[in-house]
Amino acid sequence: MHVSEHSINVEALLSNVPLFHSLESAALARIAQGTRALSLRRSHILFREGEMPAGFHLIVYGKMKLSVVSPQGAEKVVEIAAQGQTFGEAEMFLERSHLVTAQALEPSLLLHISAAAIFNELDRDPQFVRKIIAALSLRLHQLVGDLEAYSLHSGCQRLIDYLLRDQPTDRDEPISMTLPVSKCVIASRLNMKQETLSRILQNLSAMGLVVVDGRTVHIPEVRKLRAHGQ
Numbered sequence: 001m002h003v004s005e006h007s008i009n010v011e012a013l014l015s016n017v018p019l020f021h022s023l024e025s026a027a028l029a030r031i032a033q034g035t036r037a038l039s040l041r042r043s044h045i046l047f048r049e050g051e052m053p054a055g056f057h058l059i060v061y062g063k064m065k066l067s068v069v070s071p072q073g074a075e076k077v078v079e080i081a082a083q084g085q086t087f088g089e090a091e092m093f094l095e096r097s098h099l100v101t102a103q104a105l106e107p108s109l110l111l112h113i114s115a116a117a118i119f120n121e122l123d124r125d126p127q128f129v130r131k132i133i134a135a136l137s138l139r140l141h142q143l144v145g146d147l148e149a150y151s152l153h154s155g156c157q158r159l160i161d162y163l164l165r166d167q168p169t170d171r172d173e174p175i176s177m178t179l180p181v182s183k184c185v186i187a188s189r190l191n192m193k194q195e196t197l198s199r200i201l202q203n204l205s206a207m208g209l210v211v212v213d214g215r216t217v218h219i220p221e222v223r224k225l226r227a228h229g230q
Contacts, residue, residue: 008037008060008109010032010035010036010037010111011025011029013058013060013111014028014031014032014113015028017058017084017086018135019086019131019132019135022127022128022131023121023125023128027121027124027125027128030117030120030121031113031117031118031121033117034055034113034114034116034117034118035111035113035114035117036111036112037060037109037110037111037112038057038109038110038111038112039107039108040062040104040107040108040109040110041104041107042104042105042106042107043103043104044103044104045101045102045104046064046102046103046104046110047098047101047102048098048101049068049069049097049098049099049100049101050097050098051097052096052097052098053088053091053092053097053098053115054092054112054114054115055088055092055112055113055114055115055116055117055118056086056087056088056089056091056092056112056113056115056118057086057087057088057102057110057111057112058085058086058110058111058113059081059082059083059084059085059086059108059109059110060083060108060109060110060111061083061108062082062083062104062105062106062107062108062110063080063081063082063104063105063106063108063180063181064080064081064082064087064102064103064104064105064108064110065079065080065102065103065104065105065181065185066078066079066081066087066100066101066102067101067103068099068100068101069101075188076191077185077188077189078100078189079100079189080105080180080181080185080189082180087102089132089135089136089139090136090139093136105181105185118132155190155192155196155197155200156200156203156204156228156229157229157230158190158191158192159190159197159200159201159229160204160226160228160229161229162186162189162190163177163210163219163225164219164222164225164226164229167222169226171222171223172221172222172223174218174219174220174221174222175218175219175222176217176218176219177216177217177219178215178216178217179215179216179217182215183197183198183215204225204228207228208220209221209224209225210225
């Protein structure tokens with residue numbers, strides 16, 4: 001579903017993306033000309049594994065589930081992408097089909113930035129080339145970190161890391177959070193079964209480290225929960 005070009009300021013949205021911070025207004029305008037807005041309803045599939053990309057996507061608001069399906073039909077969530085994140089750059093540069101299926105977890109607004117607009121700007125601006133390389137390198141670093149966690153960390157450690165991922169290491173006051181997606185999706189993202197995630201939450205609750213109320217998780221002592229995951 002497309003959004004009217006007059007309903008949003010594409011150039012202003014692009015200017016807030018770290019990837020485009022170094023670009024001058026003329027360059028942003030050129031990229032904006034190759035960008036279109038996409039409004040997605042919940043559960044809408046943006047693209048499927050195996051389809052060829054014509055660019056990459058930026059999330060203005062909402063959440064996207066990036067997943068793969070095994071030959072047996074089991075889904076594995078690779079990433080939950082949220083506001084400000086981009087996805088699909090690697091396939092665009094490699095000119096290969098998508099490795100994942102992208103589905104909206106909630107009503108979302110995306111920008112689709114065409115490959116032609118990006119390639120033309122790369123030819124013009126060496127500094128932009130370096131920013132693209134840095135962005136892709138950071139994505140690779142994050143993927144390696146995920147693989148390390150799956151290999152070396154227990155399910156309990158992975159869940160605690162997920163719950164405290166946005167908290168300062170020295171924070172100790174109580175916090176409450178609403179899980180951004182279903183426990184099923186979180187379990188798949190953390191490479192575990194939903195039953196395993198539920199059991200870990202029950203164990204943490206029994207120890208008084210968390211209090212679970214539906215999708216709301218209360219953490220009485222952040223430092224104590226963090227220490228339990230180390």
